[in-house]
Amino acid sequence: MNVVCALLLGGHGHGHDHSHHGHAGHDHGHDHGHGHADHNLRGAYLHVLADALTSVVAIAGLAAGWFLGWTWMDPAVGALGAVMIASWSVSLARETGRTLVDAPADESLELEIRKRLEVGDVVVSDLHIWRVGPGHLAAIVSLVTHEPQEPAAYKAKLDGLSGLSHVTVEVNRCPGTAAAA
Numbered sequence: 001m002n003v004v005c006a007l008l009l010g011g012h013g014h015g016h017d018h019s020h021h022g023h024a025g026h027d028h029g030h031d032h033g034h035g036h037a038d039h040n041l042r043g044a045y046l047h048v049l050a051d052a053l054t055s056v057v058a059i060a061g062l063a064a065g066w067f068l069g070w071t072w073m074d075p076a077v078g079a080l081g082a083v084m085i086a087s088w089s090v091s092l093a094r095e096t097g098r099t100l101v102d103a104p105a106d107e108s109l110e111l112e113i114r115k116r117l118e119v120g121d122v123v124v125s126d127l128h129i130w131r132v133g134p135g136h137l138a139a140i141v142s143l144v145t146h147e148p149q150e151p152a153a154y155k156a157k158l159d160g161l162s163g164l165s166h167v168t169v170e171v172n173r174c175p176g177t178a179a180a181a
Contacts, residue, residue, distance in 0.1 A: 042092060042095075043092055043096075046088045046089075046092060050081075050084065050085045050088065053081070053084070054081040054084075054085070057077045057080065057081055058074075058077055058078070058081070060077065061073040061074045061076065061077030061078070062074055106129075109129060109137070109161065109162075109163070109164070110127060110129060112161060113127060113129075113139065113141065113158060113161070113164075114127065116157045116158060117141065117143060117154055117157060117158070120145070121145050121146050121147070121174070122143055122144075122145040122154075123143065123144045123145070124141060124142070124143060125142045125143065125144045125172070126140070126141070126142035127139065127140070127141050127142070128140045129164075132165065132166060133165075135163055136163065136165040136166070137163045137164050137165060137166075138164075138165065138166040138167070138168075139158075139164060139166070139167050139168070140167075140168045140170070141154070141167070141168070141169050141170070142170045142172065143169065143170065143171050143172065144172050144173075144174050144175075145171065145172075145173070145174060146173070146174045148171045148172070148173050149171065150171075151168075151169035151170070151171055154169045154171065155167050155169055
């Protein structure tokens with residue numbers, strides 16, 4: 001049963017792209033890539049896999065103790081299983097913790113956002129990117145410029161950025177610039 005569950009849970013690591021058209025024609029492209037795992041599925045997968053592996057290894061250790069007289073094999077196998085589970089647990093806790101404490105997203109994505117938006121006199125005055133789900137990042141961008149455009153124009157410049165699902169753009173006129181009459 002554990003092997004069947006592990007195969008079912010392990011099959012969710014593939015990448016695919018969904019485009020969801022919400023209210024007023026907003027397009028929220030969702031890219032689920034290999035680098036962004038669902039921590040709940042991964043935790044369930046590791047749990048089932050650990051159950052299966054420790055069962056098999058425990059039976060082998062008991063058999064070696066019974067048939068070969070290796071009484072040390074059962075506790076050794078138990079210790080090996082504990083180390084294996086601890087290693088997987090620490091790895092999963094680290095990955096999940098980065099999401100929970102709002103760890104910074106990929107620096108290359110921040111640089112690409114700035115590169116696409118800081119054209120002419122446009123300056124990114126504030127940028128915050130965070131993970132909102134497996135393969136989904138959100139961004140809030142504040143811009144300052146002498147000739148502001150509608151936020152949708154700036155959002156369009158960010159189309160196609162992998163994993164960027166939800167974007168909010170705030171556009172401010174550069175202080176000291178007279179408003180157009």
